[in-house]
Amino acid sequence: MANPPPAAIYGGDEISALVVNPGSSWTRFGYAGxxxxxxxxxxxxGKVGDDIFVGDNDLHSPRPGMEILSPxxxxxxxxxxxxxxxxxxxxxxxxxxxxxxxxxxxxERSWNPAKARERTAEVAFEEMGVPAFYLAKESVCSAFACGKPTALVVDVGSAVASVTPVIDGLVLKKATFHSNIAGDHISAHINALFKSEGITVTPHFMISKKVPVEPGQPAQVTLKSFEGLTSSFIEFEKERVLNEFKESxxxxxxxxxxxxxxxxxxxRPFEFPDGYNLSFGAERYSTTxxxxxxxxxxxxxxxxxxxxQGIAELxxxxxxxxxxxxxxxxxxxxxxxxxxxxxxxxxxxxxTELSQAFPGMKIRIQAPGNASERKYSGWIGGSILASLGTFHQMWVGKKEYEEVGAVIVEKRCK
Structure with missing residues (x-):
């Protein structure tokens, strides 16, 4: 096996590592430390023919025939x-x-299959050309960000909710469970509520001009005209409004x-992009x-x-x-x-749910109060990990990859 890359090159302060934390809705990028x-x-x-569009500005710009897709x-x-x-x-x-x-x-997610892990290494070394690489479990990074070597990491994102036991820095795979009952599922309930109430969700990009109206009064709005927009683009833009409602x-x-x-x-009142506004009471609890x-x-x-299965059941x-x-x-x-x-x-x-499920046990939940820490905990943990001087021996170097192949991730990135 090749020697690990020296700290002077791949660890410490001289050259910062890049940290990438892919998620179902958002991917976070930054420098270790x-x-x-x-x-x-x-x-x-976004895809129009052979043309690909990425990033906030291009994705939210209406283009005829542009489909919005997820990798x-x-x-x-x-x-x-x-x-x-x-x-x-x-x-x-x-x-x-x-x-x-x-x-x-x-x-990576704890349930990421071996073939996908090997493909990640191939992409990193062969397509991106990185000098060194490491694949870290997101749940371990999240526990690390909270200063806990042992933790039960409950991650409720947009497309997936997961529960992962981390014991002494290692994931216990047999006890890891995940479900699609997460944020997008709630958005679907909110969308169904709006339909039942006769509320039209008009995306931001369609608004040309609006006039303030009293709560419950019809919107007074002038709309822009577009041709050839795909249903995936319109739904993608409507989802932004559903997320705004959900978050606020x-x-x-x-x-x-x-x-x-x-x-x-x-x-709680909510104003839609077209100016229509209403106060929501019991509905804001029933949809969740x-x-x-x-x-x-x-x-x-x-x-x-x-x-x-619900979150508490998981x-x-x-x-x-x-x-x-x-x-x-x-x-x-x-x-x-x-x-x-x-x-x-x-x-x-x-x-409340866990106190009933585990009577007699002391339930302690650490939920970072800062929204950024809650949303980006996997990235933050990876940033801390990759910036440690002692971590340099963990990197998989390019020579080592060339000697062993993509299967190296199964041996080195536990």
């Missing part, structure tokens, strides 16, 4: 050809860096949904209940998935799949991350 990513880019691309599947990179284009844009146009001059740390208005009750109680809670009771709260006009499954001796330590070190976990009342609801 920094507190936050330098660039956060949508994990989507991600089940939280993992599925389409590397277009992923490389997104990453190249971020590294060259946003970080102004050349990957050939920096070691590269990429985070939605909440979670600290106990199972009760309509009477929900009506006693103060409502599917996170915890997906079978009881299916998306309207769809069939309930009999195998769907946590219980994960803890009970671990050794008995480890369970108390895990529920005492729960790390709650992901953008969807920022919903008001989410942490309290998790605490």
């Amino acid at each position: 920094e507190d936050t990513p330098k660039a956060v880019i949508p994990s989507y691309y 991600m599947s089940d939280g993992c990179v599925d389409d590397w050809d277009h992923t490389v284009k997104i990453w190249d844009y971020a590294l060259s146009k946003r970080l102004y860096s050349d990957p050939k001059e920096h070691p590269l740390l990429i985070t 208005t939605s909440g979670v009750l600290e106990f199972p949904y009760n309509e009477v109680v929900a009506h006693t809670r103060p409502g 209940e599917a996170l915890f009771q997906p079978q009881a709260y299916p998306i309207p006009e769809t069939t309930a998935d009999a195998t769907a 946590i219980s499954l994960s803890v009970n799949a671990c050794d008995v001796d480890a369970r108390a330590n895990l529920v005492n070190n729960i790390v709650l991350i992901g953008g969807t976990s920022l919903l008001q009342g989410f942490t309290e609801r998790i605490n």
